[in-house]
Amino acid sequence: MFESGQHDIDPRQLIDVMAMSSGDSIYVGAALLTDPYDKTQPGDIRGVMGNIGRPGITFLVPPKDPLIKEVSIDEWPLIERHEFDGCLSDHFQNTSLHLSFTTAETPLNIGFSGGQDLEAGFLETLFSVYECGRWIADLNVSNLTTSTRLQRVPRCTTQHLAGTRPSNMTCIDSWLGLVDAPESSVSLVRAHGNWQARLAASSISLALGYEIMLLPDDVCWQCFDREYWNVL
Known part of the structure; x- marks a missing residue:
């Protein structure tokens, strides 16, 4: 509501969201940005400058079953x-951490507004760990x-x-x-x-x-x- 001025979305629809992109700001769950020893609360959110190149509000969610490299x-x-x-x-x-996006996305039902662009939706986002450019695993840090x-x-x-x-x-x-x-x-x-x-x-x-x-x-x-x- 604060960001859009009109969309009061039920928080129960946003349980799995790890970040939100809107305009020139990205709001990120603190668990993605801190040492896991420093315990964060589910409602601890940090704002950073930037965007993912999409109109409206985009909620970034992890995949249901993150992949981990198998040892051959x-x-x-x-x-x-x-x-x-x-x-x-x-x-x-x-080691480095990277964000990337899959093609999986779902619009969020906020009612008809007359706009042609998607005003709010979910985008499946991979939060991955790499070593020397080699993929190791996709992470889901919400459980921490x-x-x-x-x-x-x-x-x-x-x-x-x-x-x-x-x-x-x-x-x-x-x-x-x-x-x-x-x-x-x-x-x-x-x-x-x-x-x-x-x-x-x-x-x-x-x-x-x-x-x-x-x-x-x-x-x-x-x-x-x-x-x-x-x-x-």
């Missing part, structure tokens, strides 16, 4: 498995705000940051390693300080059915150990 037999030798050495590094520096399979390890408040690192933890330093993660061990995605890679890894992990524990920048392994056993 030829790629199995590229997956390295080694134990976590305590180094919190970023092995996903070539509501899923019970995602836990956030609290920041340490008792100053025991020098706790002993966990043993028997497998490092995940590539997207192939995440998609084909070992089932018998706890794995750590090493994307320290890289909010885009952390966002993509969280979304992919939820889609694959993994249990997720998001770590803060200043990790306390004693706090992690306590939360891990609480989750179990």
Whole structure:
């Protein structure tokens, strides 16, 4: 209503919307623009300058079943498995996030207005993660705000940051390693300080059915150990 001045659309029709384009502005759900550790609310919306070249108001929605790259037999030798050495590094520096559109679109019923252009509608939008220009997966980040399979390890408040690192933890330093993660061990995605890679890894992990524990920048392994056993 604020943007159009006349269309009071029922919010229940917009449950899956992740962004809205109108005029020279795009209004984006905050979950697409922040580190997943920084929990956002469903109604947290950010405005950015730009447009997608369509008239009226366009609501961007993710596909019902986002795709994830499958690991081929030829790629199995590229997956390295080694134990976590305590180094919190970023092995996903070539990761980037992209928006693209499919041909699927649906007009939104707002009543007859006499205009010839589509005044409001849904457009299926792919929010995808790439590495060095290679497609990895399409993401649906809406579940990051509501899923019970995602836990956030609290920041340490008792100053025991020098706790002993966990043993028997497998490092995940590539997207192939995440998609084909070992089932018998706890794995750590090493994307320290890289909010885009952390966002993509969280979304992919939820889609694959993994249990997720998001770590803060200043990790306390004693706090992690306590939360891990609480989750179990």
